[in-house]
Amino acid sequence: MRFKISTATVCVGIVLSCGALLTIGCEHKGPAQKAGEKLDRAVDDVKDAIDPPGPAEKAGRAIDRAVDDVKK
Numbered sequence: 001m002r003f004k005i006s007t008a009t010v011c012v013g014i015v016l017s018c019g020a021l022l023t024i025g026c027e028h029k030g031p032a033q034k035a036g037e038k039l040d041r042a043v044d045d046v047k048d049a050i051d052p053p054g055p056a057e058k059a060g061r062a063i064d065r066a067v068d069d070v071k072k
Contacts, residue, residue, distance in 0.1 A: 008050060015043050 029037075044061070053061070 008047070012043055012047055015039060
C-alpha cells in the first residue's frame with residue numbers, strides 16, 4: 001500500500017515550517033510574527049475546510065491559543 005501525500009498537505013507543511021522559523025527566539029510580537037500567526041490561522045481554516053478537525057484537535061487548538069494569549 002502506497003501512502004499518497006496531497007499537494008495541499010505539502011503546502012501546509014511548508015507554510016507552517018516557515019512560520020515556525022519566523023517565530024523562533026522572538027519574545028515580543030513584531031509585525032512579522034503577527035502576520036505569521038494570521039497566516040497560520042488562515043492555513044488552519046483552509047485545512048479544516050478540506051478535512052474537518054475532530055473534537056480532540058479543536059480542544060488542543062483552543063488550549064494552544066489560550067496559552068499563547070496568556071504569554072502576551
